[in-house]
Amino acid sequence: MVEQKQASNVTPGIRKISTGIPGFDLISEGGMPEGGMTLLSGTAGSCKTVFATQFLVEGIRQFGQAGIFVTFEERPARIRSHMTSLGWEIAKFEEENNWAFVDASPYTDGAQVTTGEFSLEGLIARIGYAIQKVGAKRVVMDSLGTMFHQVMDPERLRTELFRVASALVNLGVTTILTAERDSDDSAIMRYGVEEFVADNVIILRNTREIDKRHRSVEILKFRGTRHQKGEFPFTIVDKKGVVIIPMSSIKLQQSSSAKRITSGNLALDNMCGGGLFADSIVLISGATGTGKTLTVTQFLGGGARLGERCLLFAFEESKEQIFRNASSWGYDFEDLEKKGFLKVVCDYPEVTSRDEHFLNIKDHMEAYKPTRVAIDSLSALERVMSHKAFRELVISLTCHFKDLGVAGLYTSTTPALTGGSTITEANISTITDSIILLRYVEILGEMRRGLTVLKMRGSAHNKEIREFTIDSQGMHIGRPFKNLSGILAGNPSLVNAGQEINRIDSLFGDLGARNQTDS
């Protein structure tokens, strides 16, 4: 907070222009500093050229701002053809007078030698001419490193770069300058020159992480203006280009709606104090076979029967299996899907990276526009990524659900059959609005099922541990377990009433205690 204040007090004047690159305007808190020069540094293959090109393309498409591409490396013809694969028709932009190339690629048509003093004013004059010709607001220079091969003296080049930089500032354009690093650990620029001319530095990385390539972007500095700190993952999407996923940058809001919706089970609604909140996120935790998928089925089926649009992301079972399960509990998912009230998306968690899972879920939600979404199960996703990555994914999903105001249901599988909590729970219990535990209860040589509403943010709820049974009609919630304690800890024992009251505080273990201090 202190830092925010300082930043805005010191330089109130720096404005930003939206890049139009998905996610970037969020992490940069508004886009590129207007009229400034931003250095975009990264190793070979870190997508510098794609990022920079997209800055121009989106400028034209979304904001009607023409752009200049100064190429030091490749001939314009090659750039045009490379970018077609991303769906960017540069030739068309050129025809419409929204785009101009300045070809500063190495001269290879004949011999070229150097003798005596020179300056880069030829380049400056051409850039100025191009800017004037199309009325450009945005300029990309890609990549400056190549200049060092063409002109030998780095000292002289440094002076000349200052001249180019100040010329561009005078022309009032916003510029991205790309520069190549040797590796992710080395200096930001190979020649240690470019960073002196740029007020702003952005780094692109392409690293290996658990057998998968992982791309990320980090804003290292924005002189005199605020930005989000840290690395943010991005992927390259067909027809879109760079898509940044603003994991962990989003501020988590709590459920704000007072509207209640049914969980699909009347008795469970009653335990929750009259239903779930319409924009809340609920976590269902339980061992395998305790009834998590049934809870999901009720939640989606209950919504779909009322004419809501419900979306399921299933990472553990096939569509056929899900439909079969549903019909054994009295829900005709096939019919509901046919009528458009339900959509089931099945995927293997291992198939794609974390970022692609997120984008996939987001895309499906954009296309289907559901009011209810369930993910069965989060644990399946957790297996294929690090704790940190998983937590970021859940936060991002949760934020996304809340942005759209949809009700979300996650399931999490406990490793032990009785009792126990999951790593998933420990990681994300504070993120979710409600937690419902499903547990096996062993009594006198018999396995029975228990259910309790552990947390219900913003509402009174029933705190009993109720027994439930499952049959062809679904879930039937019955009476609380009497004279039994230690259910959630996994070792129930019969007690008399007096003892039970004394033990109630410790009944829920660590999770319960933390939950109480949270709320």
Next chain:
Amino acid sequence: MEHETQARLGMSESGDLSLKRFRFRLYVSRENSTADQAIKNLGKICHQLGLNICDVEIIDVYAQPNRAEIDRVIAIPTLIKSDPLPVIRIIGDLRDSQKVLETFGFSQEAQPG
């Protein structure tokens, strides 16, 4: 203008077709101190090559940026020898006329003119 008088110094007078003609384009910026140097030095070079066989055009990059675009000029001064082939480009103020002539294919002993 000094540029223009200098530019004419190499204009052909004889029209002798038996001699090889040299065609030069020199890109400069009026605002840059290297311009005068380069023009002076090119004059010396033309003297050595033979004034009557040199055509010189001097182009200010700010006045005619479209020409600079076509010739892909980045640095100034840039001297382009377009005739005879091969095309040769020389960047800098041309202070080392010996190096320039060698680049054009003349050894010190066998200088024309």
